[in-house]
Amino acid sequence: MTDSSAVLVLLTVISAATPLLFAALGELITEKSGVLNLGVEGMMLAGAVAAFAVAVTTGSSTLGVFAGALAGAILAFAFGVLTLTLAANQVATGLALTIFGIGLSALVGAGFVGIAVTPLPKLAIPGVSDLPVIGSLVFGHDALVYLSIVATVAVAWFLKKTRGGMILRAVGESDLSAHSIGYDVIGVRYRAVVFGGAMSGLGGAFLSLAYTPMWAEEMTAGRGWIALALVVFASWRPWRVLFGAYLFGGVTILQLYLQGAGGLDIPSQVMSMLPYLATILVLTVIAAGPWKGRLDAPACLGRPFRPST
Amino acid sequence: MKYDLTRRKFVIGTAATAGALTLAGPRAFAADPLKVGFVYVGPIGDYGWTHGHELGREAVVHKFGDKVKTTYVENVAEGPDAERVIRQLASSGHGLIFTTSFGFMNPTIRVAKQFRKVKFEHATGYQTAPNVAVYNARFHEGRSICGAIAGHVSKSGIVGYIASFPIPEVVMGINAFTLAAQKVRPDIKVKVVWINSWYDPGKEGDGAKTLIDQGADIVCQHTDSPAPLQTAEARGVHGFGQASDMKAYAPKAQLTAILDDWSGYYVQRVQDVLDGKWKSHNIWWGLKEGMVKMSPYGDAVPEKARKDADAIRDGIIAGTVHPFAGPIKNQEGKVVVAEGKSMSDEELQKMDWYVQGVEA
Numbered sequence: 143m144t145d146s147s148a149v150l151v152l153l154t155v156i157s158a159a160t161p162l163l164f165a166a167l168g169e170l171i172t173e174k175s176g177v178l179n180l181g182v183e184g185m186m187l188a189g190a191v192a193a194f195a196v197a198v199t200t201g202s203s204t205l206g207v208f209a210g211a212l213a214g215a216i217l218a219f220a221f222g223v224l225t226l227t228l229a230a231n232q233v234a235t236g237l238a239l240t241i242f243g244i245g246l247s248a249l250v251g252a253g254f255v256g257i258a259v260t261p262l263p264k265l266a267i268p269g270v271s272d273l274p275v276i277g278s279l280v281f282g283h284d285a286l287v288y289l290s291i292v293a294t295v296a297v298a299w300f301l302k303k304t305r306g307g308m309i310l311r312a313v314g315e316s317d318l319s320a321h322s323i324g325y326d327v328i329g330v331r332y333r334a335v336v337f338g339g340a341m342s343g344l345g346g347a348f349l350s351l352a353y354t355p356m357w358a359e360e361m362t363a364g365r366g367w368i369a370l371a372l373v374v375f376a377s378w379r380p381w382r383v384l385f386g387a388y389l390f391g392g393v394t395i396l397q398l399y400l401q402g403a404g405g406l407d408i409p410s411q412v413m414s415m416l417p418y419l420a421t422i423l424v425l426t427v428i429a430a431g432p433w434k435g436r437l438d439a440p441a442c443l444g445r446p447f448r449p450s451t
Numbered sequence: 452m453k454y455d456l457t458r459r460k461f462v463i464g465t466a467a468t469a470g471a472l473t474l475a476g477p478r479a480f481a482a483d484p485l486k487v488g489f490v491y492v493g494p495i496g497d498y499g500w501t502h503g504h505e506l507g508r509e510a511v512v513h514k515f516g517d518k519v520k521t522t523y524v525e526n527v528a529e530g531p532d533a534e535r536v537i538r539q540l541a542s543s544g545h546g547l548i549f550t551t552s553f554g555f556m557n558p559t560i561r562v563a564k565q566f567r568k569v570k571f572e573h574a575t576g577y578q579t580a581p582n583v584a585v586y587n588a589r590f591h592e593g594r595s596i597c598g599a600i601a602g603h604v605s606k607s608g609i610v611g612y613i614a615s616f617p618i619p620e621v622v623m624g625i626n627a628f629t630l631a632a633q634k635v636r637p638d639i640k641v642k643v644v645w646i647n648s649w650y651d652p653g654k655e656g657d658g659a660k661t662l663i664d665q666g667a668d669i670v671c672q673h674t675d676s677p678a679p680l681q682t683a684e685a686r687g688v689h690g691f692g693q694a695s696d697m698k699a700y701a702p703k704a705q706l707t708a709i710l711d712d713w714s715g716y717y718v719q720r721v722q723d724v725l726d727g728k729w730k731s732h733n734i735w736w737g738l739k740e741g742m743v744k745m746s747p748y749g750d751a752v753p754e755k756a757r758k759d760a761d762a763i764r765d766g767i768i769a770g771t772v773h774p775f776a777g778p779i780k781n782q783e784g785k786v787v788v789a790e791g792k793s794m795s796d797e798e799l800q801k802m803d804w805y806v807q808g809v810e811a
Binding site for chain 1: 494496498499511611617642643644645646647648650651652653654655656657658660662663664667676677678681682685695700701721
């Protein structure tokens with residue numbers, strides 16, 4: 143199978159974007175409920191190490207994926223206990239969660255350094271996957287790549303079309319009103335936080351099982367922070383998260399590609415800045431452009447909820 | 452930011468003991484074991500640079516047993532924080548301290564001025580003092596061997612090179628590799644991609660993917676994770692391990708790996724201190740002294756390549772082969788090192804230009 147280089151670049155972009163997409167979608171739901179969890183990086187690492195450890199010990203990458211999501215969810219639950227039940231400061235707790243996740247994953251992962259695991263199988267459909275261009279671009283990824291797209295659709299649908307989504311948004315926009323008409327603010331936020339953790343865990347699982355099938359300390363290398371930025375970048379809209387993740391992945395890969403292709407006399411350091419410059423540029427355009435600064439941050443974002451009753 | 456926790460834990464954990472020991476005086480009794488400290492820039496589980504130094508420490512423990520007591524501090528950020536950790540070790544009775552990253556140079560020199568009786572060993576730097584020795588390894592010798600093998604194995608004639616930062620050490624490696632590869636295959640091209648990080652598995656892997664997409668069938672790396680080699684394995688091309696034998700990640704793809712072996716040096720220097728013979732020096736050891744080693748050749752290395760590689764290794768050890776022997780042309784095609792001449796160590800350590808055939 144020979145594909146044009148454009149197709150090959152796109153394939154790499156898809157795998158670079160997927161972990162960001164998972165983590166950012168999870169954080170989107172968390173933030174929509176009014177909770178700011180800065181622990182994405184830590185939860186991704188927990189997911190990555192759990193997924194890898196379980197996949198290696200049981201030999202099943204499917205179990206590994208579940209373990210990754212579960213590990214992320216457990217860390218997120220701990221975050222929930224601290225910030226929702228005990229009303230601790232969300233920013234400080236989130237940062238602590240990241241640092242905790244880095245340390246915990248390094249400790250758990252110490253015994254798994256230097257081991258290789260079979261990457262997640264690609265879901266090839268005989269015949270279809272061999273089609274030129276479309277075959278490899280649309281078909282022939284591993285299950286997690288499709289799951290990330292399905293998750294985008296599901297999150298968008300949930301937020302816009304379902305009663306649960308409306309309640310979630312209400313809780314994030316005005317916790318006191320939601321509370322006064324009888325919604326369980328803390329309960330909704332717990333579910334949103336745990337969902338966010340599970341999605342970060344899936345992003346981590348994708349890293350350690352599919353993207354670079356191995357475990358190495360701090361292998362997320364800052365992707366959790368990028369996912370956090372993507373949520374703002376996307377002004378809390380799922381489809382824009384998808385776009386942002388692929389844009390970010392695309393610019394990252396493109397700069398590597400251009401370096402290899404040669405003939406472009408731009409210092410590599412400038413090229414490395416490109417993805418971040420693109421992020422800042424888009425943020426500025428959103429803030430100053432025709433949308434007139436409608437970033438649409440949930441009104442209660444980061445505020446602890448203490449019912450007065 | 453990411454390394455802060457481990458370091459702080461250490462500092463807090465030992466602050467009390469250290470304070471007490473400083474008051475008690477630098478060295479208690481002659482019969483005490485020699486305390487040897489190691490300062491690492493990364494985690495010992497990085498399967499690369501720091502892991503190699505940790506193996507050196509283990510060799511010291513294994514060799515001297517009760518006669519030494521070793522301490523290591525991992526994840527120490529380069530800069531002012533390193534100074535605190537080094538001072539901590541110096542003031543808590545350590546007689547010999549290895550600081551194992553380039554960025555620890557200035558902190559090491561500063562602390563050494565205050566602790567004249569403590570011996571310091573700084574890896575990869577260039578500043579010495581009466582109580583600070585400098586040691587480094589000639590990794591580019593290993594790159595020469597890799598280059599020759601790549602020249603034989605590559606079918607497309609394109610090599611992809613994942614590089615970290617454009618510093619002399621890395622540039623030297625790219626050039627040594629390219630020169631050796633050209634001897635086997637004059638038209639070989641080395642495409643360099645800078646990822647501006649020593650360690651980012653995802654990005655290293657992406658770099659490898661894009662290079663392979665651009666026709667490279669050999670992936671060489673000067674970054675620390677096994678990701679590029681693993682990508683090579685997944686795509687059915689070949690590559691070289693970095694700092695550790697990475698065969699577990701790439702049983703088919705790994706042609707050989709450049710190994711750092713600090714254990715011989717560490718054992719010798721500890722022995723020197725125990726014997727009272729320690730002196731400051733600036734050494735740059737390579738294949739000859741065993742500081743640089745190659746892992747066994749992979750199955751994909753043909754007989755002819757093995758012969759060539761062995762010849763280069765034996766020649767370097769015997770002193771008959773120089774990785775930077777002329778004629779060497781720069782990017783403009785100008786001969787910068789004439790035939791019959793070779794570059795001096797000093798010139799190498801300042802290298803900031805590419806030889807012909809490198810596309811960076």
